[in-house]
Amino acid sequence: MFNQLISLIFLLSITLNAALADSLNLGTTTLNGSFSQGGMVFGKTDPQNKVFLNNKDVRITPNGDFVFGFGRDAKDKSKLTIRQPNGQVLEKFFSVKKRDYNIQRVEGVPKRTVYPSKESLVRIKKETAQVKQARTTDSNLQHFLQTFQWPLIGNLTGFYGSQRFYNGEPGRPHYGIDIAAPTGTLVYAPVDATITLAHKDMFYSGGTLIMDHGYGISSTFIHLSELLVKVGDKVKQGDPVAKVGAGGRATGPHLDWRINWFKVRLDPQLLVPPMPK
Numbered sequence: 001m002f003n004q005l006i007s008l009i010f011l012l013s014i015t016l017n018a019a020l021a022d023s024l025n026l027g028t029t030t031l032n033g034s035f036s037q038g039g040m041v042f043g044k045t046d047p048q049n050k051v052f053l054n055n056k057d058v059r060i061t062p063n064g065d066f067v068f069g070f071g072r073d074a075k076d077k078s079k080l081t082i083r084q085p086n087g088q089v090l091e092k093f094f095s096v097k098k099r100d101y102n103i104q105r106v107e108g109v110p111k112r113t114v115y116p117s118k119e120s121l122v123r124i125k126k127e128t129a130q131v132k133q134a135r136t137t138d139s140n141l142q143h144f145l146q147t148f149q150w151p152l153i154g155n156l157t158g159f160y161g162s163q164r165f166y167n168g169e170p171g172r173p174h175y176g177i178d179i180a181a182p183t184g185t186l187v188y189a190p191v192d193a194t195i196t197l198a199h200k201d202m203f204y205s206g207g208t209l210i211m212d213h214g215y216g217i218s219s220t221f222i223h224l225s226e227l228l229v230k231v232g233d234k235v236k237q238g239d240p241v242a243k244v245g246a247g248g249r250a251t252g253p254h255l256d257w258r259i260n261w262f263k264v265r266l267d268p269q270l271l272v273p274p275m276p277k
């Protein structure tokens with residue numbers, strides 16, 4: 001009953017602050033995308049230029065394309081710097097929209113804490129390092145320029161950025177989008193990718209896949225029951241890559257889809273059209 005009430009409140013209070021695609025110009029450089037927390041932004045510039053976001057180098061493709069994103073709690077101002085071959089430097093500050101995330105406060109309830117065993121801790125440490133390595137891949141693939149597709153059609157049951165507080169103590173924010181479907185349902189590559197991690201059963205995330213789309217953009221699929229690909233495989237948009245499951249610490253079968261720009265977690269929902277009914 002308590003859980004049903006929670007999910008009802010959850011469904012009623014979904015306020016997806018859909019950030020409309022926006023654009024920005026700086027000299028001959030253009031930016032297009034979601035200028036909001038969790039948003040991804042695509043840029044185009046003269047391939048001779050150098051691009052910096054908040055003073056950090058952003059690598060550009062030979063055609064002058066580039067990409068970056070904003071984390072769940074990104075600051076409201078960011079700075080784009082373009083250094084031209086003639087030495088001229090252009091600089092522009094722009095705002096990053098703040099979003100309202102679904103926050104649940106659960107009071108008077110004992111927090112369900114699971115202390116992993118010593119062996120599990122060793123395992124968790126190893127798995128965390130594997131994930132980190134996959135997510136820091138900085139390849140020259142340009143698949144991130146394709147239009148992203150839903151990897152699975154189903155009911156959305158979890159959203160980017162949501163967080164629960166137990167007796168005032170914050171739990172980890174949710175960085176993926178949950179799509180419910182029966183165990184065994186096929187899930188598909190959202191754009192072309194090279195598989196950088198394929199793990200049958202991680203402690204927290206169960207069957208886990210990480211797919212590289214290039215220039216730091218990757219997709220993560222977790223709680224999978226079966227993997228249909230292995231590390232190094234090249235997949236096309238729409239290729240089946242795995243099956244839905246409830247592995248790791250999932251409460252029921254669903255796909256949890258995450259998008260990363262290196263270490264930064266982005267909101268997949270801002271990249272795809274509304275979920276078809």
Ligand SMILES: [Zn+2]
Pocket residue numbers: 158174176177178256
């Ligand atoms: Zn999830």
